Amino acid sequence: MSNYLHGYSSEEQKRLLYQAKMTENTIYQDVDFSNIKDVLEVGCGVGAQSEILLRRYPELKLTSIDLNEAQISVAKEYLKGKSYCDGRYEISKMNAEFLDFGETEFGGAFLCWVLEHVPSPKKVLSEVRRVLRPGSPVYITEVMNSSFFLDPYSPHVWKYWMAFNDFQLEQAGDPFVGAKLGNLLLSQGYKNIHTKVKNWHFDKRNPQNRTRFVSYWKDLMLSASDILLKHGCVSEEDVEMVNKELNDVSRNPDAVFSYSFMQAQAET
Template sequence: MDTTYVHGYAAPEARRLGDQADTLAGLLHAGTAFPAGSRVLEVGCGVGAQTVHLAARSPGARLTAVDVSEASLKEAAARVTGVDFRHADLFDLDGEYDHLFVCFVLEHLPEPEKALAHLKTLLRPGGTITVIEGDHGSAFFHPRSEPAQAAIDCLVRLQADAGGDALIGRRLYPLLAGAGFADVVVEPRTVYADASRPALVTGFTRDTFTAMVEGVGETAVARGLATAGSWARGVADLHRTETFHYTFFKATGRTS
């Protein structure tokens, strides 16, 4: 699978992933728990930020987590125990599982349709898949800022140039249905932060979303998508937002 992780693998990104997973655990993992003894595969586990919450909510499940980055897997293994971590490319995976969990992975793939079709072959009859993705087009904030919006648009552009789709959340239903999954259901999971919710302001607006945008600044400026000045203004305006809204999409489906 030839793809580029637009956010990179440096230590700040690992911290951001952890902040994101911990802040949004209740929102994103609500309704997801796997039976004791069931075989569960997490695809693209990265540094194990989501794996921690999967394992905690399904303590009796037999959890396998895979990723293409050996360095990330080492961090994941240090973060959570009792999980079978494996170094593997998505398209090289085999075996049979009862459930698949795929979080923030499809957005980075040039052919998410092919990825889902292959993943479907790993599920037993009646097995389930859970997919979670964001959609940067759902980011709304006050006060309105053209430089901040331009910075977000740069991230969307960089991800597209790397073969991904930062707006993929809105596509989950047709993607899963097109791959042949049955009983596909997609639910929006919305984050809204203002001064009355300081934990979300810190954990999501600042340490997750703004940190994600800020992290690609050097690349955006080097590629001529923004000037250093306009980028700095955009990031500063994101830090100054008084209200912030973002929608994730959580999809489930099963094999027939």
């Protein structure tokens, strides 16, 4: 994962914590683990979603895995300070494509913004199914990067966005995987599959949220600037212009920001 798009800097780790809080309502409004005692979280990052899962489901015991040790140590530190998490979670370094768990160990699974980064989402879903008991729910939240819309037209933002998505594809990730979740789940034998497109759409009816989202979006896009610069996919000028154009959009009273992602739920 040395070419992981967002990198593992402390800014990125803070960004993940902020992102999870800001998007909590949209992501969790259709998630229900209230009758589940043992959930596997795949690709937990810095524990941002782990904290939310433990807070929202006080009966739940959480087993979280991530490929990166730096993320895991931040996650452990983050959860350690929260009394309601005490004794209710374990976090291990593991590759989602080769889960080191036995069959039917868990009663549910949660995956958020991780399948987009793995070379084989099918393999991950096959592994997740193997370690879940029959009838267990799985919730998957994923990107659909072709849905991004911004007005006024911002040419450097688009140029950078193309480079961002191309780089992810070159690294064997998939910036459009959200749209494929139904097919992927079906291919791995999941049942009762439901997919829901969720949309963040902001215009002059909700200027405060629009400003907040454009600023969040700028951080998300620029989290990849180091790696995109390193690989010559964008120039320093492109990065500066992305910053400028998104600041201009933020100040424009007629601006429109729109992005859709997919949430799938299914059962084993």
